[in-house]
Amino acid sequence: MKRPTLQASRRPRTGDAILWLATGLATLLVLAVLAIILFDVIRNGTQKLTLGFLTKAPAEGMTAGGIFPAIIGTVELVILMTLAALPAGVATAIYLHEYADPMGIPTRIVRIAVNNLAGVPSIVFGLFGLGFFVQFAGGGIDKLFYGGAKVYGQPALIWAALTMAVLTLPVVIVATEEALSAVPRDVRLASAALGATKFQTIVRVVLPQAVPGILTGAILAISRGAGEVAPILFTGAAYFLPSLPHTFHDQFMQLGYHVYVLATQSPDVDATRPLLYATVLVLLALTFALNASAIVVRSRMRRRFSGAHS
Amino acid sequence: MNGNEVEREGSNLTNLPLPPDDPSARVLRGAPAPVLTSHTAPNARPRRPRLVLKRPSIGERVTELVIHGLAFSAVAAMILILVFIAKEAWPILTSSAIHKEVTLAKMWFAQQWPGYDAPEHVWQPVSEVPKYGAWPLVVGTIKVTFISMIVAVPLAVGAAVFISQYASRRVREVAKPAIEFLAGIPSVVLGFFALIVMASWLQSIFDFDSRLNSIVAGIALSFAVIPVIFTVCEEALGAVPRSYVEASVALGAARWQTISKVVLPAAAPGVAAGIALGLGRAFGETMIVLMASGNAAILSANPAESVRTLSATIAAELAEVVFGGPHYTVLFTLAVLLFVVTFGINFIGDQTISRMKRRMGVSQ
Numbered sequence: 001m002k003r004p005t006l007q008a009s010r011r012p013r014t015g016d017a018i019l020w021l022a023t024g025l026a027t028l029l030v031l032a033v034l035a036i037i038l039f040d041v042i043r044n045g046t047q048k049l050t051l052g053f054l055t056k057a058p059a060e061g062m063t064a065g066g067i068f069p070a071i072i073g074t075v076e077l078v079i080l081m082t083l084a085a086l087p088a089g090v091a092t093a094i095y096l097h098e099y100a101d102p103m104g105i106p107t108r109i110v111r112i113a114v115n116n117l118a119g120v121p122s123i124v125f126g127l128f129g130l131g132f133f134v135q136f137a138g139g140g141i142d143k144l145f146y147g148g149a150k151v152y153g154q155p156a157l158i159w160a161a162l163t164m165a166v167l168t169l170p171v172v173i174v175a176t177e178e179a180l181s182a183v184p185r186d187v188r189l190a191s192a193a194l195g196a197t198k199f200q201t202i203v204r205v206v207l208p209q210a211v212p213g214i215l216t217g218a219i220l221a222i223s224r225g226a227g228e229v230a231p232i233l234f235t236g237a238a239y240f241l242p243s244l245p246h247t248f249h250d251q252f253m254q255l256g257y258h259v260y261v262l263a264t265q266s267p268d269v270d271a272t273r274p275l276l277y278a279t280v281l282v283l284l285a286l287t288f289a290l291n292a293s294a295i296v297v298r299s300r301m302r303r304r305f306s307g308a309h310s
Numbered sequence: 311m312n313g314n315e316v317e318r319e320g321s322n323l324t325n326l327p328l329p330p331d332d333p334s335a336r337v338l339r340g341a342p343a344p345v346l347t348s349h350t351a352p353n354a355r356p357r358r359p360r361l362v363l364k365r366p367s368i369g370e371r372v373t374e375l376v377i378h379g380l381a382f383s384a385v386a387a388m389i390l391i392l393v394f395i396a397k398e399a400w401p402i403l404t405s406s407a408i409h410k411e412v413t414l415a416k417m418w419f420a421q422q423w424p425g426y427d428a429p430e431h432v433w434q435p436v437s438e439v440p441k442y443g444a445w446p447l448v449v450g451t452i453k454v455t456f457i458s459m460i461v462a463v464p465l466a467v468g469a470a471v472f473i474s475q476y477a478s479r480r481v482r483e484v485a486k487p488a489i490e491f492l493a494g495i496p497s498v499v500l501g502f503f504a505l506i507v508m509a510s511w512l513q514s515i516f517d518f519d520s521r522l523n524s525i526v527a528g529i530a531l532s533f534a535v536i537p538v539i540f541t542v543c544e545e546a547l548g549a550v551p552r553s554y555v556e557a558s559v560a561l562g563a564a565r566w567q568t569i570s571k572v573v574l575p576a577a578a579p580g581v582a583a584g585i586a587l588g589l590g591r592a593f594g595e596t597m598i599v600l601m602a603s604g605n606a607a608i609l610s611a612n613p614a615e616s617v618r619t620l621s622a623t624i625a626a627e628l629a630e631v632v633f634g635g636p637h638y639t640v641l642f643t644l645a646v647l648l649f650v651v652t653f654g655i656n657f658i659g660d661q662t663i664s665r666m667k668r669r670m671g672v673s674q
Contacts, residue, residue: 015566020476026468027477027485030536034492037503037533088383095381099374112660113385119587119656120391120649121594122497123621127628127645131394135633166387173384199370227496230596230621234628256498256597263502264601276506280499291494295487 038284045281048274054282058240062262063271067279072244073157073252077232078225080161080248081168082218088165089172089221090214096173097180098202118170122230129163129235130155138249151249158248160236167231168221175220179213180206182301212301216294223290227256227283239265255283395649399642401634411636417444417643433607433618435627435637442640446609450524450617454599455592457528457613458535462592463585465532466539470581474547475569486544493537501601504530509602520616522604527617530602531592539588546580546666547573579666586659594652596621620644 052066059065100107138152183206191201238251239261245252259279266272401408420429423441431443473482509526550573558568604616624641631637
């Protein structure tokens, strides 16, 4: 992919210098923003970041203790979210890439929906989760099975996870489709030549090759789910809980929401600040680790496929 | 990747005993695999060549049906989102109980409130006389969005030009993932940074009347918008056919002339689409503005004053309202507005991108 440099005319050098400088400065400034945020969070976050911080519950009105329940809540949330988003996202990608007529109207409708779903404001997802999952679905379950008692008809882990699954669906779809289109045609032809049905080809030949891409999508979705706050504000996140969530209809604590709570609702700002920084550091480290592993998985996949071709 | 595919297909075609312009050859090219069903006579022209040799079993059929069904989950989600938000907002048009407190007209036209000298737009939903004037929120949203775009567009487009046109391979391989990592930072972290760190810095420089205001929120918001614009722009600039650049250089143009007169105009739809997607993101972003804008619903053009946006209003107020009450209904009405506007902006952006991809694909 190395581009040979183009030898331009030598005359108007100042124009080039100006454009190079201006765009280079823009790049530098953007990178500086990232560097400053990381530097500030790492410098102030490492003080309180101990094993105890990761394994204890918040104490004394959020001015002491740790973030253990928020970590557990986040893990439970993203597991449930992935279980919901992955099948739907992978199925959509398989449909778009393997079955649907690429120029057909169904394909276009699905694509428009996927692209626009990615652009819906996250707070709107929160309202949707409240209206559809909590009140409609949860309220319906309560009426049917619990005689109207409020069990599922209130903000809960399962509803927050499903809301987040809808939000991350486009991420999974896009990554899976990319992976499917990277699977070489020859492999499909070989499978068909051996007498496999289309479905057998997809399940036994294409999908195993696309696993790294699907994994990338899942990782990116999880990274999103760990930090996104607006969709869970009204669908299940709790300010503080004395016990960990045990059932689908319990409320839960989440890292992103915990950052929001510590930053805006603390009774004692100075006492909370070190904890706040440490929480942000944990959240950022988690996001960074997830994104970095997605990049590694993806580049390995690219290398494997490009190697197979040359 | 695409180029590879085209090449391979081309070479496959030359091996086929069909002329390239034969209609069945075109069918073969579009079909998943050029394998004919076993019972097709060799000379008969197949209507649609099938990949299938064996008939799929019932189980496979059912699973395929499930896949087809699940494939429309995104469509279902879009429809359900609109239906369920509109359903909760609907009473603002029909319910007389809600009309006693608020109507669409009361939201959008200045009202004479008790204790005020003249009709005014006021957002005070939790007071003795609840006031639901939506203009302070709309103006606040526009203010913050505008400031964030003023900061984000030059930086993002500039960085995209630098990375795609000037940067060496090594610089590109570091800078691009770094900017994409900025996109991965949760918005609550950007909000935290603006609230705790950036607001104090800006305060010490500019000495604002209110520490949290639309400038602080706008700048923080731009950090979330920059990666969105950058990614789309960088891709658009990279997709400009090399022949354009070569032709320009062959005519004696300098690098900057080539960039400003050939590359940027060719990529203009992509740049515009990137800006549109960034605008959509800025307009609907919640946590950053909720934390960094100060959240006072003041109708003013002054950027140094505290603002309250549509998204932040919903996030801050919905938890405390009575289900199905006037305030609840108004907040869902604002959500419908938010949904419709972002949908419009994103739709235009996406259509521009796909049109450009098609055009670039043809001209290459």
